[in-house]
Amino acid sequence: MPAVIEARDLTKAFGAVIAVDHVSFEVRQGEIFGFLGPNGAGKTTTTRMLTGVVPMDGGSVRILGYDIRKEPVQAKQRFGVVPETSNAYVDLTAWQNLMLMGEIYGLDRNRAEQRSCDLLQTLGLYERRDQKVQGYSKGMKQRLILAMALLHEPELLFLDEPTSGLDVQSTQMILVLLRELNADGTTIFLTTHNMEEANRLCDRVGIIRSGRIVAIDAPERLKTAIDRIHRIEVSFDGEIAGDLLSGLAGITGTARTGDKWQITAEDQDTAIRSLVAFSRQEGMAILTLNTLAPSLDEVFLRLTEKERP
Amino acid sequence: MNPAGTSEQVRRAWAIAKKDIRIYYSKGPVLIFGIFMPVFLFLAFFMGGRQLPLAFLLSGLMGMTLFFTSTAVSPAIFPWEGQAKTLERLAACPITIEAIVLGDMIASILFGIGVTAVTLLIALALGLSLLHGIVLGSAVLLAAVCFSAIGMLLAVPPTNVPSNIMMLSSLLKFPLVFISGIFVPLEQMPAWGLALAVCSPLTYFTDLVRYSFTGAHYFPVPVDITALGLCTLVFTAATMHLHRRTMPRRM
Numbered sequence: 376m377p378a379v380i381e382a383r384d385l386t387k388a389f390g391a392v393i394a395v396d397h398v399s400f401e402v403r404q405g406e407i408f409g410f411l412g413p414n415g416a417g418k419t420t421t422t423r424m425l426t427g428v429v430p431m432d433g434g435s436v437r438i439l440g441y442d443i444r445k446e447p448v449q450a451k452q453r454f455g456v457v458p459e460t461s462n463a464y465v466d467l468t469a470w471q472n473l474m475l476m477g478e479i480y481g482l483d484r485n486r487a488e489q490r491s492c493d494l495l496q497t498l499g500l501y502e503r504r505d506q507k508v509q510g511y512s513k514g515m516k517q518r519l520i521l522a523m524a525l526l527h528e529p530e531l532l533f534l535d536e537p538t539s540g541l542d543v544q545s546t547q548m549i550l551v552l553l554r555e556l557n558a559d560g561t562t563i564f565l566t567t568h569n570m571e572e573a574n575r576l577c578d579r580v581g582i583i584r585s586g587r588i589v590a591i592d593a594p595e596r597l598k599t600a601i602d603r604i605h606r607i608e609v610s611f612d613g614e615i616a617g618d619l620l621s622g623l624a625g626i627t628g629t630a631r632t633g634d635k636w637q638i639t640a641e642d643q644d645t646a647i648r649s650l651v652a653f654s655r656q657e658g659m660a661i662l663t664l665n666t667l668a669p670s671l672d673e674v675f676l677r678l679t680e681k682e683r684p
Numbered sequence: 685m686n687p688a689g690t691s692e693q694v695r696r697a698w699a700i701a702k703k704d705i706r707i708y709y710s711k712g713p714v715l716i717f718g719i720f721m722p723v724f725l726f727l728a729f730f731m732g733g734r735q736l737p738l739a740f741l742l743s744g745l746m747g748m749t750l751f752f753t754s755t756a757v758s759p760a761i762f763p764w765e766g767q768a769k770t771l772e773r774l775a776a777c778p779i780t781i782e783a784i785v786l787g788d789m790i791a792s793i794l795f796g797i798g799v800t801a802v803t804l805l806i807a808l809a810l811g812l813s814l815l816h817g818i819v820l821g822s823a824v825l826l827a828a829v830c831f832s833a834i835g836m837l838l839a840v841p842p843t844n845v846p847s848n849i850m851m852l853s854s855l856l857k858f859p860l861v862f863i864s865g866i867f868v869p870l871e872q873m874p875a876w877g878l879a880l881a882v883c884s885p886l887t888y889f890t891d892l893v894r895y896s897f898t899g900a901h902y903f904p905v906p907v908d909i910t911a912l913g914l915c916t917l918v919f920t921a922a923t924m925h926l927h928r929r930t931m932p933r934r935m
């Protein structure tokens with residue numbers, strides 16, 4: 376499979392802050408590639424360099440065979456972008472926004488109208504097409520922006536946190552459409568800080584932290600890394616010394632906040648059994664016991680640890 | 685279709701211009717700086733009781749109108765769009781920065797020409813006779829391009845606060861009006877005033893308008909046209925070059 380996106384040593388600094396630091400990766404034709412990282416990791420900056428919105432300080436980008444610096448218009452003609460912040464023209468109606476895009480992408484009027492009708496219907500905006508975008512909810516705006524990005528039937532689609540902060544209905548609609556597009560052959564590059572979303576949607580995931588790529592892998596491999604680390608929150612009706620807990624079978628670490636203990640465990644089942652046994656042995660009752668999903672940071676820590684020899 | 689070809693990019697620039705016309709013509713600051721300001725400035729001057737012939741005053745009015753109107757739209761578009769984040773959308777579209785700038789200039793030019801046409805009708809209604817229509821037409825066209833390029837040039841500093849740019853442009857526009865022979869005929873200017881006047885493209889335009897209505901002129905007509913044409917080329921090239929450099933900093 377040919378690479379649709381080839382990024383080599385992509386680098387960008389804002390003053391002293393190195394937002395993106397020698398990032399290299401490839402996205403293959405037909406895949407959904409997730410770019411996953413916490414806020415401030417450099418996802419937006421990377422996406423903007425890939426799409427030719429801001430210049431790079433170093434490195435190179437080829438999109439569909441075009442060098443984004445040398446032939447930006449040719450490359451842009453063939454991909455669509457949903458930027459991080461909503462940015463349709465709020466003084467125009469949805470329909471006018473779409474017609475503007477049609478003209479900027481050089482579509483003939485009939486095709487632009489036909490595509491606009493289809494997309495607005497798919498995204499549930501057709502009835503509101505003649506209303507100014509000013510009055511749209513955030514979710515409606517985001518759906519319109521997706522329609523604007525898809526009008527010219529791009530073979531590659533960039534989305535920067537497309538579902539962040541959206542209502543459930545819009546999120547669902549967008550995710551369903553993305554899967555359909557991908558099934559029809561569209562390659563998708565998507566950034567997110569939501570690990571679940573990346574897991575459900577993506578064929579491969581690149582993880583970025585502080586401007587550096589930490590891992591690129593299939594989500595299954597990520598999941599394995601996640602499953603290996605668990606947190607349990609527990610509280611008892613009496614005082615106990617911390618080192619007693621950390622000595623128990625299956626428990627790898629303890630920390631205390633208020634009257635609750637935060638336990639990290641390699642194996643959740645063993646850890647819970649030993650906590651129960653421990654409380655019975657000490658004659659104490661367990662007041663609360665919660666198992667917590669691992670946080671993104673923990674997964675990152677885990678993955679960075681793995682990288683070290 | 686070659687999307688990067690000139691004809692295709694010009695077509696896309698026209699799409700930008702239509703969008704600008706829809707959105708920005710009716711924005712408050714455009715109306716204030718483009719229409720009310722010159723009207724009141726002129727009325728203040730008109731009522732001041734200066735003993736100048738009507739033809740002189742009305743050609744001054746036309747010069748000032750075109751200057752204010754064609755610099756009213758263009759400086760604010762980039763800051764507005766940077767603020768509204770619509771500029772990022774355009775930056776990711778297959779359109780060059782030059783074509784975006786051209787589109788914004790076209791919107792600005794049409795606004796200028798439209799309002800100036802109204803003042804021309806007023807002038808004719810007040811009994812002024814047009815002696816050189818072709819000269820006037822070409823002067824208006826050339827000057828509208830030149831002034832809208834000046835307007836775009838004012839928007840080069842990558843601030844996304846429209847009022848900052850509006851302030852900056854007033855700072856430049858008002859003095860320019862005073863040194864360009866609109867209120868004081870060039871013949872009556874002191875030497876230092878004249879030295880300033882030759883630096884302002886508005887001077888040549890006002891001179892051409894005056895010639896079109898009265899037959900009198902300060903500079904020879906070919907000199908006026910050449911000077912205006914040169915200014916247009918230089919300012920247009922400069923604004924496109926500079927916007928290419930500063931646009932990424934608005935994101």
Ligand SMILES: Nc1ncnc2c1ncn2[C@@H]1O[C@H](COP(=O)(O)OP(=O)(O)O)[C@@H](O)[C@H]1O
Pocket residue numbers: 389392393394412413414415416417418419420421935
């Ligand atoms: N225009 C800018 N000026 C200065 N610093 C910036 C700018 N854009 C991003 N940064 C910095 O670069 C880093 C990466 O930001 P960003 O790419 O937006 O991350 P993400 O999208 O992953 O949240 C952050 O530290 C951010 O503060």
Ligand SMILES: [Mg+2]
Pocket residue numbers: 415418419420459535536
């Ligand atoms: Mg971001």
